[in-house]
Amino acid sequence: xxQREASASVIAARAAELAVPLFRMGRExxxxxxxxxxxxxxDLLGIDLPAPALVGAHQIDNAATAVACxxxxxAAQFRIDDAAVRKGLASVDxxxxxxxxxxxxxxxxxxPAGELWLDGGHNEDCGxxxxxxxxxxxxxxxxLPLYVIFGMxxxxxxxxxxxxxxxxxxxxxxxxxxxxxxYTPQEACARAAEVGLDCLPANDVGAALEDLLATQPAPMRIxxxxxxxxxxxxxxxxx
Numbered sequence: 715x716x717q718r719e720a721s722a723s724v725i726a727a728r729a730a731e732l733a734v735p736l737f738r739m740g741r742e743x744x745x746x747x748x749x750x751x752x753x754x755x756x757d758l759l760g761i762d763l764p765a766p767a768l769v770g771a772h773q774i775d776n777a778a779t780a781v782a783c784x785x786x787x788x789a790a791q792f793r794i795d796d797a798a799v800r801k802g803l804a805s806v807d808x809x810x811x812x813x814x815x816x817x818x819x820x821x822x823x824x825x826p827a828g829e830l831w832l833d834g835g836h837n838e839d840c841g842x843x844x845x846x847x848x849x850x851x852x853x854x855x856x857x858l859p860l861y862v863i864f865g866m867x868x869x870x871x872x873x874x875x876x877x878x879x880x881x882x883x884x885x886x887x888x889x890x891x892x893x894x895x896x897y898t899p900q901e902a903c904a905r906a907a908e909v910g911l912d913c914l915p916a917n918d919v920g921a922a923l924e925d926l927l928a929t930q931p932a933p934m935r936i937x938x939x940x941x942x943x944x945x946x947x948x949x950x951x952x953x
Contacts, residue, residue: 737782737786739782743756743778745778748762750765751763752765754778756785759785763777763781766803766806767807768811770847771846771847772843773811777806784799809832809949810834810942810948811834811835812831812844813833814829814830815830819952819953820919820920820923820948820951823927824927824936825927825932825933825934827858827932828933828934828936829858829934830936830938832939832949834942835875836939836940837875838875841874841878841879848881848882858935859930859931859935860883860884860935860936861935861936862876862886862936863887863888863919863926863938864889864938865889866891866902867894867896867941868897870941872902872905873906873908876909879911879937879939880910884930886914887922888906888915891941891944892947893943894941923936
């Protein structure tokens with residue numbers, strides 16, 4: 715019994731040594747969007763930083779979270795200076811996170827002034843974030859109409875994901891995701907109909923793109939979304 719108690723005491727002491735205090739956004743550290751960037755503040759660090767080279771207001775929170783991690787790494791004696799942080803924010807590249815595709819055969823198929831965007835978001839929170847960006851796009855002078863091409867795994871709530879986007883997209887095309895347990899295009903269209911989003915099935919992204927270009931007025935903004943698997947297929951197809 716005494717040996718067991720001693721072992722438990724050693725384990726408890728070791729766990730206490732390894733324990734890391736909580737370092738939470740809105741409590742131990744704060745972020746405030748600023749023109750051209752954001753302000754990060756904690757008890758030990760206050761710094762103005764440029765916005766990350768990523769589209770979407772939500773990326774400010776993501777960038778600030780990275781800075782919070784860097785602050786804790788500095789406390790553990792990692793050498794990461796402010797210049798490296800600024801360089802990282804300015805040069806960050808995150809494929810399929812509101813990525814504007816600027817080259818490749820899918821882009822070449824677009825009419826002049828058309829835009830093709832790719833995002834791997836696949837849950838309700840991602841749908842909300844994409845809808846916020848769609849709202850920003852809608853404020854642009856001569857805003858391009860938004861169309862959605864999507865495919866989703868059956869483990870995801872397609873209706874929940876599409877509901878926020880449905881307020882901004884004119885119509886959608888649903889595609890399969892080969893090799894994965896995904897909604898069929900017909901099933902995906904049924905989920906879109908549940909939230910009032912007009913949708914037609916397509917055999918793949920290329921066919922969906924061709925259909926939109928043939929039936930909708932140009933120029934347009936097309937967002938491909940709903941799955942990281944689909945995003946990977948698009949990046950591979952587009953070269």
